[in-house]
Amino acid sequence: MATHRYQILSKICLLTSLSILSSSLYASEKTVQEIVDAVNGTPDLASREAGKKVKLRNHAKGFCTSGYFAPNPKLNEQLAIPFFNQSKIDVTARFSMGGTNLHASDKTSGRFMSLKIDGDKENLNFVTTNSPVFFAGNLEDFFTFQVKVKQGPEGKQWLIDNKPDAKAFFDFVKQLPPTASFANSPYFGVNSFLFTTPNNDVVAGRWIFEPVDGVVNLSQTQLAELADDFLKDELLTRIKDKPAVWNLFIKLAEKDDEINDPTVLWPETRQRLLVGQVFINGERDTELTTQECGKGIFNPVLLPKGIAPSADPILNARTPAYIESFIRRQ
Known part of the structure; x- marks a missing residue:
């Protein structure tokens, strides 16, 4: 079993140009396994093994499609x-709901879009959400948030009372109406990346996808x-008649903007x-790579x-955590 696990891990790392990472997530005291357990709600061996049997994952409810x-x-x-x-570059997309419930209702406000843009020699992936507000700025708070929300109303109230970033997130989501379509939702990359200029300077920025047909909310x-x-x-059904289209922007940071904390929003004037x-x-929806992208x-x-x-x-914790989740689903 262990040999099979690391064969899979080695294959993923080769495909994604990553080295095999330590189980320790950088400066955090939490391991990759603990982070994934918190997200999946599998705090002990029995629940973890049960989760593997049903291929438990976050964003369980979703589907794949394609474009360019x-x-x-x-x-x-x-x-x-x-x-x-x-x-023109091929795109494989997965639209999803949050959480581990395969039967989650689409009537909630969360919308998620992940993309693979596969170029001639290089690739670019996106993991985005329709909320620009993130609930944790470090892995300890991320772990605590995931554990507490699974405790129900009592855990959520604890977060509201004790974690300002979580409270800001809940406040935002509370007033966020559900959109009529995945196509009518904006999507945000809450994390920052570093971009090289023609002068070899480096600027920080965040991804934003804005729907060309506008944001349409449901009453x-x-x-x-x-x-x-x-x-x-x-x-x-929509894309049979015309494509769903988003403008992709990079929102640039200025000198004093915090780029390593996804809970910090930058001014709209950037x-x-x-x-x-x-x-x-x-x-390309009939192709196997699209159908099995999830x-x-x-x-x-x-x-x-x-x-x-x-x-x-x-x-920087996302990829090792995604790999650990992938391994558990095999």
Whole structure:
């Protein structure tokens, strides 16, 4: 069993250009295994083994589709990223709900989009959410949040009373209405990345996807008329007629902006660069790589030349945690 586990891990690391990481997550006292257990709600051996049998994972309810990315040709005037010099790049997308429940209702407000943009020689992955507000700035708080929310209302209230970042997140989500479609939702990369300029300077930025058709929210009356599983059919039906399209921007940090803490929002006045447009049209949905995209991982630090991860501990914990979750699902 252990040999099989590390054969899988080695394969993933080769595919994602990563070395095998230690079980210790940087400066955190929490291991990769503990972080994944907190997310999955599997705090002991019995629940962990039960979770493996049902292939327990976060964002369990979701589906894959496909399209392409069209880079903005003017971007190379501001950033030196050869990857974006291509004219059209294949995209594999997974849209999902949060949590481990395969039958979660689409009537909740959370919307998530993960993308794989596969270029000629390099790749770029995204892991995004429709909330620009994140609930933890370090791995200890991330672990605590995951454990407490699974305790129900009492745990949530503890977070509100004791963790300001969690309270800010809950306050934001409370007023966030459900969108009518995955296509009518914005998506945010809450973590920061470092981008190289033509002068070999480095600037920090965060990803933002804005829907070209605008944000369309549902009223409670409209929501009551819908089934709990309306989002998948809505998007796949929509893209038969025309693609779902997002403008992709990089929101740039200024000198004193905090780039290693995803709970810190930058002012809306910050400069934004148009990177290009994502078109989801289902053009490769019959291909096996699209149909099975949910079985793999979306690695946000699989980056082309000219883009590097920041020192954000949440960002740098994502890939080893995703790999651990992947291994458990085998």
